[in-house]
Amino acid sequence: MARIGFVGLGNMGAPMARNLAKAGHRVAVFDIVPTALEAAAAAGLSPAASAAEAARGAEVVITMLPAGKHVRDAWLGAGGMVAASGPDAVLIDCSTIDVATAREVAANSGGREMLDAPVSGGVMGAEGATLAFMVGGTKAGFARAEPILQAMGRKIVHCGEAGAGQAAKLCNNMILAATMIATCEGFILAERLGLTHQALFDVVSNSSGNSWAMSTYCPVPGPVPGSPANRDYKPGFAAALMAKDLGLAQEAAKGSGANTPLGAQALAFYQRFLEAGGGDKDFSGIIEMLRKG
Numbered sequence: 001m002a003r004i005g006f007v008g009l010g011n012m013g014a015p016m017a018r019n020l021a022k023a024g025h026r027v028a029v030f031d032i033v034p035t036a037l038e039a040a041a042a043a044g045l046s047p048a049a050s051a052a053e054a055a056r057g058a059e060v061v062i063t064m065l066p067a068g069k070h071v072r073d074a075w076l077g078a079g080g081m082v083a084a085s086g087p088d089a090v091l092i093d094c095s096t097i098d099v100a101t102a103r104e105v106a107a108n109s110g111g112r113e114m115l116d117a118p119v120s121g122g123v124m125g126a127e128g129a130t131l132a133f134m135v136g137g138t139k140a141g142f143a144r145a146e147p148i149l150q151a152m153g154r155k156i157v158h159c160g161e162a163g164a165g166q167a168a169k170l171c172n173n174m175i176l177a178a179t180m181i182a183t184c185e186g187f188i189l190a191e192r193l194g195l196t197h198q199a200l201f202d203v204v205s206n207s208s209g210n211s212w213a214m215s216t217y218c219p220v221p222g223p224v225p226g227s228p229a230n231r232d233y234k235p236g237f238a239a240a241l242m243a244k245d246l247g248l249a250q251e252a253a254k255g256s257g258a259n260t261p262l263g264a265q266a267l268a269f270y271q272r273f274l275e276a277g278g279g280d281k282d283f284s285g286i287i288e289m290l291r292k293g
C-alpha cells in the first residue's frame with residue numbers, strides 16, 4: 001500500500017481521498033478550508049499542516065483543485081508541492097484545467113512523473129469510486145498511477161503525453177453540451193408538434209438521434225426516472241461547471257486554431273443560463289431557458 005498526499009478536499013476530492021484510504025493506502029490530506037480538513041480527519045484521514053507537508057515523503061501526490069491557477073500555485077508556487085515531493089514520487093493532478101497549464105506544470109516537475117488525470121462521473125462517481133479517468137503523461141508514469149486511480153474509479157484511459165487527459169476531457173464535455181442542447185431542442189419542437197415526451201424518447205432512444213443526453217440523462221421528467229429533470233434539475237453536473245469546461249474548450253480551440261462553432265454557441269447559451277441564475281442547476285436544466293427563447 002502506498003503513502004499518498006492528497007490536496008483539495010472539496011465535493012470531489014473529499015470522497016476520492018476517503019476511497020484511497022478505504023483501499024488501504026495511507027493518506028495525508030490538506031485543504032486551505034479548515035472545516036474541510038476537520039471533516040477529513042473525522043473520516044480517518046491524516047491532516048497535514050500544508051500542501052507541501054502532505055506531499056513530503058509521499059510516493060504518490062494528488063491534487064483536486066478548482067482551476068489552473070490553483071494547480072500552478074500549489075505545485076510550482078513558493079513552498080510548492082513539486083519542491084516538497086521526493087525525486088521518485090508520481091504526481092497526479094485530477095482537476096479539470098486548461099491544457100497549457102497542465103503541460104506547463106508537467107514540464108516543471110523536475111523530472112518526476114507528472115500526470116494530468118481529470119475525471120468524469122461527478123460527485124456520485126467520486127463517492128462510489130466509479131469515476132472515469134482520462135490520463136496524460138508517459139507510459140511509465142501511467143503504469144505507476146493506474147493501480148492508485150483504480151481505488152477511485154473504474155475506467156482509466158491513457159490518452160497520450162502530458163495534457164492529453166485534459167484535452168480528452170474538454171472534447172468530451174464540448175460534445176456533451178452540444179448534444180444536450182440539441183436533445184433539448186428536439187423535446188421543445190416535439191412539445192409544439194403535440195408529441196408526448198415519452199413518444200419522442202421511445203423513438204429517439206432506439207434511433208439514430210440517440211445519445212447519452214437522451215438515453216441516460218434525459219432533460220425532461222418521466223422517461224428516465226433517475227435523470228435530474230425528475231428532481232427540478234438539482235445537479236448532477238452543475239451548469240456552472242459545464243460553462244467552465246466549455247470556456248476551457250474554446251480557449252483550447254482558439255490556441256490550436258480548431259474551428260468549433262457549435263462549441264462556441266454552446267458556451268454562449270450556458271453563459272446566458274448562468275446570467276439568468278441557472279448556475280447551480282443541473283446543466284440539463286438549460287431546456288427551461290431554451291423553451292422561453
Ligand code: NAD
Nearest residue numbers: 008009010011012013031032033065066070095096122123
Ligand atoms: P470544490 O470547489 O468543491 O473543491 C475544491 C477544493 O480545493 C476546495 O475545498 C478548496 O478549499 C480547495 N483548495 C483551493 N485552493 C487550494 C489550495 N491552494 N490548497 C489546498 N486546497 C485548496 O470543487 P470540486 O467540485 O471538488 O471540483 C474539483 C475539480 O474537479 C474542478 O476542477 C472541477 O472542474 C472538477 N470536476 C468536478 C466535478 C463535479 O461534479 N463537482 C466533476 C468533474 C470534474
